[in-house]
Amino acid sequence: MENNVVGLGCAIRDHSGGLIAVVGVQLRSRSVCMTELRAAQAALNLATQLDDAFIGAILEGDSCDVCTHLNKILVGSYLDNYEASIGRLLLSFPKIVASLINCKANSVVDHIAKNACLLDFEWFRGMPLTTSLAQLLAHDATFL
Secondary structure, eight states: OGGGEEEEEEEEEOTTSOEEEEEEEEEEOSOHHHHHHHHHHHHHHHHHHSSSOOSEEEEEESOHHHHHHHHHHHTTOOSSHHHHHHHHHHTTSSEEEEEEOOGGGGHHHHHHHHHHTTSOEEEETTSOOOHHHHHHHHTOOTTO
């Protein structure tokens, strides 16, 4: 987090692991936990903007503390107004759970976040992929 500038990345996938949308945003943050919560918020905002009807959702992250925190928010335990706003987003999905995943399974999101340190990025299904993202997806083992 040099100069407090970080890249935030999130990806929306379908039930078989295919990408629906990704977003990467440059932001300033002094806390890894707050950056992770902002990534969760960005993913939820992105999902609510899509035309796809989500029956259920799994909010995946590679931080145990953040997943635990999100699950507390899911049951209505908020520390402040920011967390309450995340709680309202969570409630817009009929079935949702926060789940911890292995860091290696987060390679697409990590790639988006690293690139977002330089430039904001959005991609939606149907748009051409960047060469680097296409190469990464060719070796993506998230759903194997």
